[in-house]
Amino acid sequence: MHADATNATAPAAAAASNATPVAASATASTTTSEKPAMNTPDAPKTTPVAMNKTKDEWLKQLGPAKYRILREAGTERAFSHEFWKKEPSDGSYRCAGCGTKLFEGTSKFVSECGWPAFDKAVPGTIKYVEDRTYGMVRTEVRCTACDGHLGHVFDDGPTDTGQRYCINGLSIDYAEKSPQAETPAASPQPASPQPASPKPAP
Numbered sequence: 001m002h003a004d005a006t007n008a009t010a011p012a013a014a015a016a017s018n019a020t021p022v023a024a025s026a027t028a029s030t031t032t033s034e035k036p037a038m039n040t041p042d043a044p045k046t047t048p049v050a051m052n053k054t055k056d057e058w059l060k061q062l063g064p065a066k067y068r069i070l071r072e073a074g075t076e077r078a079f080s081h082e083f084w085k086k087e088p089s090d091g092s093y094r095c096a097g098c099g100t101k102l103f104e105g106t107s108k109f110v111s112e113c114g115w116p117a118f119d120k121a122v123p124g125t126i127k128y129v130e131d132r133t134y135g136m137v138r139t140e141v142r143c144t145a146c147d148g149h150l151g152h153v154f155d156d157g158p159t160d161t162g163q164r165y166c167i168n169g170l171s172i173d174y175a176e177k178s179p180q181a182e183t184p185a186a187s188p189q190p191a192s193p194q195p196a197s198p199k200p201a202p
């Protein structure tokens, strides 16, 4: 006998197209025979916690200028933000929307493009999105935690990473490296703020 196992698998016809609006369990009250006890792993991984804010809340928190950049993918004018000419430093740059540390100060470099530029990001903090606006194909970079628009990344960087994160200064905040959080009181060093690099004054 040939085992013609025909009706072995009869998948329950749950193929009700893709566009099944997941209603918030409000109308399913009539049929109690079948309980949908399937743990649906539809975890929306593109919906971070910090996104649970209304437009007004974001607007109130950020102000109109930062709101336009972070929440509406705007772009500030080149050379308009002081960060663009800021040299590498010990501090770090954090998302102006949620405070996540995105770039180390050591990754900063002064780019002639007129926007704050970095040659790498803190791993896992950046989301990369293809951006086809303005007739170009660019890679938009967003904060993973709050989905805030930061800028774009290009592969024409001058350092060994070859990358140039071109970031709106309004989308990031600079945080000085806190001396007391890092080093315990082991060595009594006088924290003398001396200029590390003798650069020619502009």
Ligand SMILES: [Zn+2]
Residues within 6 Å of the ligand: 095, 096, 097, 098, 099, 100, 143, 144, 145, 146, 147, 148
């Ligand atoms: Zn953020």
